[in-house]
Amino acid sequence: MIKITLPDGAIKEVDSGTSAMDVALSISEGLARNVLSAKVNGEVWDASRPITEDSTLSLLTWNDEEGKATMWHSSAHLMAEALEFLYPGVKLAIGPPIENGFYYDIDFMDYTFSENDLKKVEDKMKELAKQKLVFERKEVSKADALAYFTEKEDPYKLELINELEDGTITMYTQGNFTDLCRGPHMPHTGPIKAIKLLSVAGAYWRGDEKNKQLTRIYGITFPKAKELTEYLERLEAAKQRDHRKLGKELELFTFSQKVGAGLPLWLPKGTALRERLINFLKKAQDDSGYDQVCTPHIGHKDLYVTSGHYEKYGADSFQPIKTPNEDEEFLLKPMNCPHHCEIYASSPKSYKDLPVRYAEFGTVYRYEMSGELHGLTRVRGFTQDDAHIFCMENQVEEEFEKVIDIVKYVLKSLDFQDYTAQISLRDKDNRDKYIGTDENWEKAEQAIINTTKRAGLNTVIEYGEAAFYGPKLDFMVKDAIGRSWQLGTIQVDYTLPERFELEYTGADNQKHRPIMIHRAPFGSMERFVAVLIEHCAGKFPLWLTPTQVAILPLSEKYNDYCQNLSKSLKNYDIRALVDDRNEKIGKKIRDTELEKTPYMLIIGEKEAGDNVLAVRKQGEGDLGSFTLEEFAKKIQQEVEEQIKY
RNA sequence: GCUGAUGUAGCUCAGGGGUAGAGCACUUGCUUGGUAAGUAAGAGGUCACGGGUUCAAUUCCCGUCAUUAGCUCCA
Known part of the structure; x- marks a missing residue:
């Protein structure tokens, strides 16, 4: 006998080899019908897999994230079966569940497959699902797994198996389809009642562009037809508030093929709205002791060599502009910070002058790959609501807090209620890609963690997301339909003051190095307006709207x-x-x-x-x-x- | 950048080897109104751009540009 502890604390004594499904049946038949998989000692298992030791058990249904994932993973297998039936000989790569549904990457060999073919696959899946095909789990040796897929001539599965350790390999079979799979899967295909294949796209094998491009089919399934209808309606609602559509309808901005991709043109109404946002923030900054500055759109290459941006982003940036006679090289400015460093350096600073806060709505240009461009959220020329604060070590936390206050004020005034502050720290292992000393990084990271805690922000820590020159705090804002966007950002930087050899004279009459804080409450005017449009579905707050x-x-x-x-x-x-x-x-x-x-x-x-x-x-x-x-x-x-x- | 889809009037889109069509918007006339679409007429297009095939290309083919989905979710 073994002991099974249920989520409510109840303990059931059952024979060794009892499955989660058996336990569910002992509770009620209705529950058993809804069980998709089970969490056994924290691991998601097939509901039918025998449990042989004392365990904690929670039964997973459609109402659990893991339950949904189980059904979608099984749906991916179901789609694979349908595809093998309709296109014999296709090679299957991988097919996981995702946030909303599932996909499978397929090598269609000599077949052509387009969106028009989705319906056919969908129908076959529905036909198969109705047969309530049972998912069977089998532990196999590496040799057997290799033999099976050698016979099947599936290079992708063979590559995957070769990387697995013997003794850990499992296969799942349902109907006429067997796949290498860690599982888990639902008991049978019966609960898959509503099926929609959403799109076809290209995807590289293992995400590497040097590899062959496979065909990825996205789909989603539901246990009730009504849920599918509701899901499709939500997608439609999201489309209705797409900022690209509303931006056109409300005459806020446009793009021109002649001007160039990713270079937005602000129309009069959009400009008025943008100016209103700018003035709003300028006023808040004015009240908080910021000074406006103004810098040119290009800068000498040496400026960016000094800042380190050239080394880091040179290849991704736009090509240098050369002067005709002197052969000097200038770059379109990809960021405002180096210019602001030179403003700081233009006159000697005393500790009594600090902190100095230089603000500029500075337009910057960055080369984004053509496929990355997206409406106003990802563009090649955009205006940051940038400012750089130069301060002393003991002022960092206070300044940081003041910036957080401005960001909170901005978000409140635009009715963003729901946001998370993401603390981006260094990658724990790979530290070569960051510049600066370990000691400074430690200090900066700690300062961010302390202040966000004090500000009572809802935070999440992400390792490896820091900028190359310092850790940062990004405000991730959810729009009205739950999508998450990165807007405002605050970054501590010990590195640029070092590289530009910025100094101030302390009370001790010695030279000291200031610390720099980069910050942009909106992030950029372009992205902010885009997110704002989607957030309010074009119904701007009264203070901001073009015509009141x-x-x-x-x-x-x-x-x-x-x-x-x-x-x-x-x-x-x-x-x-x-x-x-x-x-x-x-x-x-x-x-x-x-x-x-x-x-x-x-x-x-x-x-x-x-x-x-x-x-x-x-x-x-x-x-x-x-x-x-x-x-x-x-x-x-x-x-x-x-x-x- | 790669793969697929798309590019026709200001907007949303239909069409199709023999030089184009709807609805809305626009202009003009009639109408002068009471809380979500009054009415009639008119004007508006190098069918993205460049090349090729053809007696003939907006339509078919190739290239370019742009838009768009995916390439981040890892058996």
Whole structure:
């Protein structure tokens, strides 16, 4: 007899060799039907695998992440079976579960496979799933595994087996399909009720571009058709708030083939919004003791050799610009820090001057591989809301905290509630890729950990994600539909002051080296606006939105009255536009609703006569009558509420 | 960069070896309205760019540029 401890602490005494499924059956048949796999002593197992020693056991169903992964992994095998049936002789590489579904990498040999063929595979999978094919686990020797896949002529599996240790190899079979697999798998294919193959893409064998490119098929399965429908609806909703689509519709930005890939062009409305964001941050920075500086878009190659960026990024950067006569080399600036270091160095500094904080909305250029470009989130020219703080050792933590405060203020004002601070430290093993001394790294890493703890941030530590010159704190922001983006960043740097030989004179009349903090609360204007658009689905906070109020005259008779109204609102710093088109009021309201303008004023005979405003709120409807003063006050209050410290 | 898909009016898209079409937007006329689409007419295109095949190419082929999905999830 062995003892099985269940999650609620209950202990069951059962015969050795009892499976998780047996335990489930002893609890209830309904539960047993839903079991996909089981966690035995912390390891995910097949529900049917015999347990032979005292163990903790939790049964995994569709409601557990591991349960989902089990079903998706099994679905990948099911797809492989369907593919082998429809395309005999295809070579299979790997097929794991992923965050949303699964994929399988396939070498289609001489077959051609396109998106149009997905349906056919999907149908075959459905047919197979209905047969409730049982997944059988088998431990095999390395020799047997090699023999099986040699016979099958599958080079990918053979390569994988050769790297495995004898005695640890397992195979799984369902129906007519056998695969090398660590498992676990669900008991049988029955619970796979809804199947959708989503896309076909290329992927290199083992992720290495020198290897052969295989065909990757992505899919997802569910135990209920309704869940699939809901999933597809969520995908559709995400598409609807894609910043590339909304950016076009709301006339915020565009791209031009002639200007070049990855070089965004900001349209008037987008620029106005961007300027508003910039002024908002400038004010916060002004209040926090920052000084604005301004530096050129190019810098001498030597500047970047000194900073170390040339060595690190030279090949990835744009090519140097050569002067015609002197043959000097300049680079488009990939970052602002070296310029700011030279500003610091332009005059002697005393400890009494520190900290100095140089801020610049600096446009930088970086060469991104053409395939990496993506809307406004990954571009080749972008503007950082950059600043560099030069301070003394004993000021680092306080400065760091102040920066965290600004970032928190920015995120709050734009209604980002849900974010994580990711502390990026050095790779634990491979330390060659970082510049600077171990001692300085230790100090900087500790400073970040301490301050984030004190600021009460929700943090996660990532090793190996640090910049090459120092550790950093990145703000990972979740948008409204749960996707995570890296926006603001704060980085401690002991290295650049060293390389630029920056100094200050201490109270002891000795020269000391300042410490540098890089920071950008938005990250870049481009990425921030992109994420903001997706976060609010184009319905910007009132303080930021391009047009706050649309004035809709009921007929052309009231156009002049409305123009005057617009001017009056301007005196209250309210941005209003008059829709003076020759259209009916229903049409004007509909168009304004679709443009997501927050407020509408409907002006006809009654309003013009009584000197009142009929107010309508976007998405909500009629709010009733207001006087101009009442309305202006309402708007101003709402704006102040949003950008309060 | 690699692989696939895509590129037709300002936007969203249909079409197809014999020099192009819809809806919305735009212009003009009628209409002057009460909280999500009034009505009629009109204008608008080197079918991304360059080459090839053909009597004829926007359509087929090749190349370039751009957009897009994936190449990060590891039996």
